[in-house]
Amino acid sequence: MSLLEVRDVHTYYGESHILEGVSLDVDTDEVVALLGRNGVGKTTTMRTILQLTPPRKGRVRFRGEEMVGKRTSDVAKRGVGWIPEDRRMFGNLTVEENIRAAVPSGSDMGAAFETAFETFPILEERRQQDAGTLSGGQQQMLAIARGLVGDNEMLLVDEPSEGLAPQIVADVGEALARVSNEVAVLLVEQNLRLALNLADRFYVLDHGQVVDEGDTAAVDPGSERLTRHLSA
C-alpha cells in the first residue's frame, strides 16, 4: 500500500472537466514529479488531494484512509503539507508568526523553530520581519519551512522555482533535496532538470489524464519521451 493513492479522480471547476480519471501513487520517502504543460491539471491534482477542490468521482487515500469528503484542515492534520505555487505567505504576519501558524497545537514550538532556522538560517535573521517584505527566494524558503514544521509525512510542492533567480533556484533545490530525506514529496515543477534531479519517479499529465509514467533514472530532460508532452 502506497502512502498516497489517487484513483480515477475526476475534478471539475464548474462544468469544466479538469481531471479526467487521474491515478497516481507516492510511497513513503519517495519524491514523485508531476510533469506537464501549463493548464493540464497539475495544480488541480494537488488541490484535489487536499480537498480544496474535491473530486466528483474517484478516491484519494492517505495511509489507507479515505480523504474524499474530509475538510482540508483534517487532511493537513493527517500529515499532508502544501507549498503552493505562489507561496501564499501571510504577508502581514512576521516570519516567526508564519512558522508558528504552521505548527500543530501540542507540538514542540522550540523544536519547530530549530528545524526551520537550521534549514534556512536567513529566516532567523528575518524572524521579526513581515513576510510580505521578504524577497521571492526568502518567501519560498519560508513556504518550505512552514511545510517542514507541520509534522508532515508528505509535502505537495507546487512550482517552487517559479520566478526565482538561477542561484536562488539552486538553493531552493538543495533545500528540497534535504527535505525529501525526511518526507515524501509530490513535486510540480516546470524546470525539468530540477524536477528530474530531485524525483525518483515521474508522471506526465496531459488534458487531465496521466499519459506517461516511469523512473526518472530512465529519462533525461531532452528525451523525446518527455518533450513530446511538455513542449508548447
Next chain:
Amino acid sequence: MTGLLLQFGPTALLETLIQGLGQAGLYVILASGLTLIFGLMGVLNFAHGAFITIGTYLGAMGLFLLSSPNAAGVGGFLPLLGVFVLVFVGLMALGSLVEFGLVRRLYGRPPIDQILLTFGVATVLQQLAEIFVNLFTGGTSNQAQTPWPEPATYGPAVFGENVTVAGLAIDGVVLMEILVGAVVVAGVYLFLTRTRYGLYIRAGSEDDEMAEALGIDIRRVFTVVFGIGSGLAGVAGTFLIWQSTYDVTVAIGAQALLPAFIVVVVGGLGTFTGTVVAAAVAGFFFEFGVLLSTNVFDFVSLPQMLLFILLVVTLIVRPTGILGEEEVGGH
C-alpha cells in the same frame, strides 16, 4: 475654526475632549465585533444591531437581578461586572449558535446572500425581543417601542452624576466607557497578537484557504470570532442603557448600528486598529457637535450630521478608510 473654538474656555474644551474619549470607548465596543467578523469572514453582519438590542435587555434583567438602584461605592461596580460577564457570555453563545446554525451555510456564496441572511436574522431576533418584552411587561403591543427609563436608575450611583476630575466635571458613565473601551482595545489586541487563536484569526483574515491547508480549522475560528463579536455587541448594548442619546426600546440596536457601521467604514473594513482610530475621531466629532449644538447653534442633530460628514469625506478622500486596504464596495 480657531475663532469658533476660542469662544469656549479651556475647561469646556477639555471636558469635550474627555466626553469624546468616552464616546470613542462606546464606539469601540459597538464596532469591534463588526470589524472582527468582517475582517476574518468577509461577512457584513446586519444582525449586530439585534445582538445590541438583546444585550440591552439582558443587561437590564441582569441589573434587576444583581444590582440595586443607584448603588453607591464599590458595591455598585461588582454587580455591574457580573452583568457584563453575563451579557458577554450569553450573547457569545447566541452569536456562536447563529454562526454555526445559519451563517456558515452561506460561506463561499455572494456577499449579498450573507447580508440578506443576517438582515433576516436581525428581523427575527428583533421581533422575538419585541414579543418577549411585551409578554414580560404584560403591556400593550407598543410597550417594546416605548422608552423604558427604569434600568438606567440601576447600577453605580455615579452613572447619574458628574464626577470632578482635576477640576473638570465629567459624567460618571463617560469615565466607565473610557475604562471599558480601553479594556476592550487592550483585550482584543492581546487576544489577536498573543494567543494561538488570535494568530489563526489574523492568518485566516489574509488567506483562509492557506490557513485551512496548514491544518487550522478555520470554521471553528469563524464560530469563535462570531461569538466574540456578538458578545461585545451585547456589552455595548448594556452600556446604551445609561446613554442619554439612546432610549431603551427594541429599536435601540438598529439606532446604534449606524454609528458602528460609520466607524468600521471610516477606519477601513476589517482592520481593528483602523476601527480604534476611527472610533476616536468619530467620538471627538460627535462631542464637538454636542458642544456646538448646545452653545452655538440650536441644532440637536448636529452631532449625528458631523458623523455623516466624516463618513462622506472619508469615502471621497480615502475610499479604503483610514487604515483599510480594500475599497468599500470593492468586492
